[in-house]
Amino acid sequence: MKNAFTRHISPAVIFFAVVFSALNVSAAEINTPTLSVTGYGEVVAKPDMAEFSVAIQADRSQAKQAKTAVDKVVENFIFSLTQSGMERKSIVSSHLRLSPQYNYPKDGKPVLNGYRAVREITVTVEQLDKLNTYLDLALQSGVNQVNSINLKVKDETQYKQQARQAAIADAKQKAQELAKGFDSELNGVWSIIYRSNSVRPVMMAKAMAMESRSADQGYQDEEMTISDQVDVIFKLKN
Structure with missing residues (x-):
């Protein structure tokens, strides 16, 4: 009889029993006194490396001419960097982007005006005191656009761990108080x-690269902030 009764229990009854059990667990959780805090941690680091991105753009009447002009600047810039002691693996160049350029008269159809070729180069600078030298080489090689200059730290993991520990300590202190x-x-x-973690790299103004910094304006004087956050719920004694 017991087995027969068990076989005839409807799914609805089983569902109700599961939900009732879950509600009991939730009620027990709600009745547990808790304290919620958020811990924050920040570490200020001095940049010791950099990454900058530049672009070479050329407008010519013929597509081949535009491509040749851009490729020549890229070749000269990469050669200058390697000659100055930079490793080739620290230089990443993009593929060529070639697009037609049109004039749009008020009356009439668009008129082909030529072609624009663009390539980008990203350079990782391991020695921050050489950043100005590499930027000067970019200008001398014919680079005509600076996309970004970001100052960074090599051992970022170490600073991230310090920020995390500071966030944990902050959460504990708040909860205890x-x-x-x-x-x-x-x-x-x-x-x-x-x-x-959240890392706020130092982003230098693009115009600064075109003007170049004087010797007394060292990039080492800049600072970057690495932060971390943790949300903790502590149990309280009844």
């Missing part, structure tokens, strides 16, 4: 939500 202020005590951790 709040619990004490409300005449309670912490009783372990209920949950942790990690928000991951």
